[in-house]
Amino acid sequence: xxxxxxxxxxxxxxxxxxxxxxxxxxxxxxxxxxxxxxxxxxxxxxxxxxxxxxxxxxxxxxxxxxxxxxxxxxxxxxxxxxxxxxxxxxxxxxxxxxxxxxxxxxxxxxxxxxxxxxxxxxxxxxxxxxxxxxxxxxxxxxxxxxxxxxxxxxxxxxxxxxxxxxxxxxxxxxxxxxxxxxxxxxxxxxxxxxxxxxxxxxxxxxxxxxxxxxxxxxxxxxxxxxxxxxxxxxxxxxxxxxxxxxxxxxxxxxxxxxxxxxxxxxxxxxxxxxxxxxxxxxxxxxxxxxxxxxxxxxxxxxxxxxxxxxxxxxxxxxxxxxxxxxxxxxxxxxxxxxxxxxxxxxxxxxxxxxxxxxxxxxxxxxxxxxxxxxxxxxxxxxxxxxxxxxxxxxxxxxxxxxxxxxxxxxxxxxxxxxxxxxxxxxxxxxxxxxxxxxxxxxxxxxxxxxxxxxxxxxxxxxxxxxxxxxxxxxxxxxxxxxxxxxxxxxxxxxxxxxxxxxxxxxx
Amino acid sequence: xxxxxxxxxxxxxxxxxxxxxxxxxxxxxxxxxxxxxxxxxxxxxxxxxxxxxxxxxxxxxxxxxxxxxxxxxxxxxxxxxxxxxxxxxxxxxxxxxxxxxxxxxxxxxxxxxxxxxxxxxxxxxxxxxxxxxxxxxxxxxxxxxxxxxxxxxxxxxxxxxxxxxxxxxxxxxxxxxxxxxx
Numbered sequence: 142x143x144x145x146x147x148x149x150x151x152x153x154x155x156x157x158x159x160x161x162x163x164x165x166x167x168x169x170x171x172x173x174x175x176x177x178x179x180x181x182x183x184x185x186x187x188x189x190x191x192x193x194x195x196x197x198x199x200x201x202x203x204x205x206x207x208x209x210x211x212x213x214x215x216x217x218x219x220x221x222x223x224x225x226x227x228x229x230x231x232x233x234x235x236x237x238x239x240x241x242x243x244x245x246x247x248x249x250x251x252x253x254x255x256x257x258x259x260x261x262x263x264x265x266x267x268x269x270x271x272x273x274x275x276x277x278x279x280x281x282x283x284x285x286x287x288x289x290x291x292x293x294x295x296x297x298x299x300x301x302x303x304x305x306x307x308x309x310x311x312x313x314x315x316x317x318x319x320x321x322x323x324x325x326x327x328x329x330x331x332x333x334x335x336x337x338x339x340x341x342x343x344x345x346x347x348x349x350x351x352x353x354x355x356x357x358x359x360x361x362x363x364x365x366x367x368x369x370x371x372x373x374x375x376x377x378x379x380x381x382x383x384x385x386x387x388x389x390x391x392x393x394x395x396x397x398x399x400x401x402x403x404x405x406x407x408x409x410x411x412x413x414x415x416x417x418x419x420x421x422x423x424x425x426x427x428x429x430x431x432x433x434x435x436x437x438x439x440x441x442x443x444x445x446x447x448x449x450x451x452x453x454x455x456x457x458x459x460x461x462x463x464x465x466x467x468x469x470x471x472x473x474x475x476x477x478x479x480x481x482x483x484x485x486x487x488x489x490x491x492x493x494x495x496x497x498x499x500x501x502x503x504x505x506x507x508x509x510x511x512x513x514x515x516x517x518x519x520x521x522x523x524x525x526x527x528x529x530x531x532x533x534x535x536x537x538x539x540x541x542x543x544x545x546x547x548x549x550x551x552x553x554x555x556x557x558x559x560x561x562x563x564x565x566x567x568x569x570x571x572x573x574x575x576x577x578x579x580x581x582x583x584x585x586x587x588x589x590x591x592x593x594x595x596x597x598x599x600x601x602x603x604x605x606x607x608x609x610x611x612x613x614x615x616x617x618x619x620x621x622x623x624x625x626x627x628x629x630x631x632x633x634x635x636x637x638x639x640x641x642x643x644x645x646x647x648x
Numbered sequence: 649x650x651x652x653x654x655x656x657x658x659x660x661x662x663x664x665x666x667x668x669x670x671x672x673x674x675x676x677x678x679x680x681x682x683x684x685x686x687x688x689x690x691x692x693x694x695x696x697x698x699x700x701x702x703x704x705x706x707x708x709x710x711x712x713x714x715x716x717x718x719x720x721x722x723x724x725x726x727x728x729x730x731x732x733x734x735x736x737x738x739x740x741x742x743x744x745x746x747x748x749x750x751x752x753x754x755x756x757x758x759x760x761x762x763x764x765x766x767x768x769x770x771x772x773x774x775x776x777x778x779x780x781x782x783x784x785x786x787x788x789x790x791x792x793x794x795x796x797x798x799x800x801x802x803x804x805x806x807x808x809x810x811x812x813x814x815x816x817x818x819x820x821x822x823x824x825x826x827x828x829x830x
Contacts, residue, residue: 196812309722313677313715320684320708327701332691334701335684358754365750366786367743533785533792537778538800540754544761544777545770545804549814554762561758568751572743573673591704603697 145271152500155200156508164201165505168208169512175209176216177524178535180364182228184578186213187475188352189539192546199483200497204505206479207459208512210472214455215259215513218448219524222251231419231451238436238443245439249382250389252521254441255448256514257390258397262449265401266408266456267506274464274492274499281465281489286596287607291617293590296467298621299413301579308628310575318583319590321346328592341555348478349550350559351584355577357543358564361536363571383518389441396426396442400449407450408457414470415451415458422450456506463499465489467586471578474585481585482550488589674720678713685709753784766827769817770809774801 155161171193175186190209194202214229221232222239235255242251284292297319301311324335325345336342385393400422407418426446427436436443458469466487468474477487485495492499517524547556567577601607609615684705694700757777765773779797782788808814 193812307719309715309719310673313712313719316708316712316715317677317680320680320705320712323684323705323708327691330701332701334691334705335687358758361754362747362751365754365784366745366747531787533782533788534796536754536785537757537782537793537796540757540781541761541774541778541800541804544758544765545774545808545814545816548761548765548816549808549812552815554766557758557762557765561755564758565755569676573669573676575673594704595699598696598699603695605696 145275148275148496148500149271149504151496152502152504155497155501156204156504161201161204161501161505162508164197164205165208165509166512168205169212169509170516172209172212173216173513173516173520173524174212174527176213176228177219177527178216178530179220179224179226179528180228180360180532180535181213181539182217182356183210183213183472184352184356184475185360185539186216187472188349188356189542189546191349191352191475191479192549194479195482195549199480199485199495200501202483203476203480203498203502204509206476207502207505208509210476211263211452211455211506211509212513214451215255215517216524218255218259219252219517219521220528222255222444223248223525224528231415231447233416234419234423234447235444237423238438238440241437241439242441242444247382247439249521250385250441251444252517253383253385254389254393254445256383256517257385258393258400258445258449259452260510260514261397262401262404262452262454263456263506263510265405266453266459267503269405269408269453270456270460270463270506271503274460277460277464278489278492284489284613285611286593286600287611288614288617289593290590290597291608291614291621292465293467293586293593295617295621295624296461296469297579297582297586297590298624299410300468300470300582302624302628306574306576308632311579314570314575314577314579315583318580318585319587320583321351321580322584322587323591328588329595339555341553344551345588346563346584347547347550347556347559348475348482348584350547350556351563352475352478352581353543353547354560354563355567355580357539358560359567359571359577361540362564362568364532365536383521385441393441393445396446397449399425399429400446401453403446404450404453404455405457408454408460408469413454415454418450418454419447422446459502463487463491463502466491466589468582471581474581478581478585668723670723671720674716674718674723677716677719679716681709681712681714681716683709685713747784750784750786753781757781765816767822767824769820770814771801771805771818774804 156165171190172186175181175190176183181189187206187209191206194205197205217227217229217232218235218239221227221229221236223243225236225240225243227233227236239248239251239255242248297315298312301315302308320335322345324342326333326343333343403422403425404415404418407413407421423436423443423446426442427433430436430440430442432440458473462468462473462477466477466489468477480487480498485491485498543560544557547560548554550556570577597607598605607614608618686709688702688704688706688709691702691705692700693702693706757780760776760780761773763773764776775797778800779793782793782796783790805818809816809818
């Protein structure tokens, strides 16, 4: 308890350093600005802005990236409440009541409640991370390669089967990502694998090229000339509209608390990211309410609960990412990949070896969330204007950012060629009903999975039973089996109407 | 009798064809799996205790092939059962209105960035990329694209060359021979 507070204090001294504070501020500002643009979800936003952080020291870079992340997330909320366009799956629920509120002229209040709700949710998530992460690390430091392997397997399975779409296809995407991760020189022997004679590939496929191909180019190909004209008749929000009345706040507050709890519970289950958390929070709120008929018609609680839940679960997702080095979804994988580009090895040793990164990050979450509140109140007018930027100006400019960003990763034009090919592949995969996000998960975890698997096999002298004989590893594997079993069960069970889960509205 | 059977078969294949998206999906995965699994053994597989570099590619390739077969297989089963299986309701391989021109423009953008960026530097590369990719949108005319490309070029060079100092010359001339025939 006390150590956590002294460490937190240390974190604040790191985060408050003028340079780091500036990066955090820049991250939140730019992330919010790009995230508000219709069609730019957090994944696209982070991948496009990732190259901006290459020249920065690791601490500043990760502070800026996480700032970009929640800035873009909040920007997405603006876009979904005012335009009914969810660019990020968790916001699909926010639209249900957020857009009706906008139609009633209460869009400003919805945004204000979102700010408060996400701040409460995030604060709780951060507190959780402060105390849980060191605890998790002290356990994880005892893990041998076998345990790490099983844990990674669990993370990969959870991340791919619990996401949107068919679980089978999700797993296939993860395996494809693992294979992509193999491309390049082998870590131990230096042998070149799957490079097909391209010396440029011997360092592996570039993370930035992969992310920008899948979430940039493929996404543009998907949405060009498809977007319905933006309906901006209602989105005239002014500063003074944003403050909810005391009665509204009092009405929404319990929903925020409940949403926060739901979110933090969801984040404890591996693989259940913010999307599921927001759906569960909305469903809970509707079930508990005395006025379920008002939901979907502009009920303020229907905005407050999912937003609080999304943010608390997102912060919760940082716990395994930062303490175990195992990301729960593609966004976290991208952040972790960014750390790896900076030369930092993720895993349980991170807190000890780079306390400035870990505690600085936690402190910057708070600072960043406060900045988010402070920024959004005066700048809402500008954000609303940015919503009107037509797609025809947006995607060509974004394409330039893609090109220059990929080039800047290694100062090599070859990677720009890579991004074109990956973009085509990503679009084909999308058309075939795959969700490309798990590819990134497999790609980032792949090399470490192989390394640990090799080590585990070396220690056990090639005995695969070692994964079952070690109790912790066996526990993780059992969870994997349960996960797969549950998926098969739900798939084979005859579908009843009414039990169908709400299907995320894809943008 | 034979006629009826033929019709039944035809119906079955019609259903299967309707589910061709999953077939292609499975097929693509099998293809990727084959690439890894065929190349893997060439890198020395080794034993479980001492794994060579070829071990993982081979194993993962085989796993992906199995997954591909499963994906295509569930498509067959579902085609036979003919249930409402796809919630997305989008069975066609191509979207309702294929945007060949727009796709070409989007892909041509980065390609031209490579070409003009290599021989002319950042400014021509950026201009070509934004101008051509912009033409893909149906509301775009060449005048708008020209303005957009100019604005992005000025802004982009300012940000990336002067502020972030990415080592790419703004304007230069390298003969294409020098760049590609070395």
